[in-house]
Amino acid sequence: MKKTTDGIQIVQPFEVSGAFVSAAATLTTGTATSLATGDADYYLDLVEIMFSSTSTVALGTANFSIALINGGETYRTFVMGEGQDVVQCTFPAPLRQNEKNTPWNVDMDDVTGTTVNVYATFVKKNRQ
Numbered sequence: 001m002k003k004t005t006d007g008i009q010i011v012q013p014f015e016v017s018g019a020f021v022s023a024a025a026t027l028t029t030g031t032a033t034s035l036a037t038g039d040a041d042y043y044l045d046l047v048e049i050m051f052s053s054t055s056t057v058a059l060g061t062a063n064f065s066i067a068l069i070n071g072g073e074t075y076r077t078f079v080m081g082e083g084q085d086v087v088q089c090t091f092p093a094p095l096r097q098n099e100k101n102t103p104w105n106v107d108m109d110d111v112t113g114t115t116v117n118v119y120a121t122f123v124k125k126n127r128q
Contacts, residue, residue: 020047021122023104027066030110035068035120038101042124045094046075046104049120051087053080064109066116071102080116094123 021044023036036044051066066087068076075095078087097104106118 019124023120025106025118027108027116032105032107034103035106035118036104038103040101042126043097043100044122045096045125047094047121047123048090052117053085054115064111066108069105070097071099
């Protein structure tokens with residue numbers, strides 16, 4: 001719970017401004033990569049993620065999946081379908097990181113000739 005400068009109490013799902021962390025990574029040929037390094041002081045909870053394919057090789061032929069991983073655990077799997085070049089997902093309640101100071105990684109199926117750019121926004125949380 002927060003209060004405005006007028007003393008009105010409001011509910012805010014997460015902090016603003018300096019609490020947000022942006023991240024970007026590029027995926028190719030099924031090799032996992034780090035999206036965001038861990039933070040020793042805060043949990044990095046995922047607010048939104050977007051995948052954008054810059055290749056047309058796989059887009060017209062098959063579906064492929066992209067895994068969001070933290071601490072060795074797959075949190076979510078996203079699918080890019082035929083003819084789809086952008087997938088975006090926003091989490092109204094941020095996707096919670098279970099352990100501080102561990103990286104968020106992304107990995108995709110091994111699809112020859114396909115590159116996927118990944119963009120994400122995290123919010124820093126200080127939980128007990």
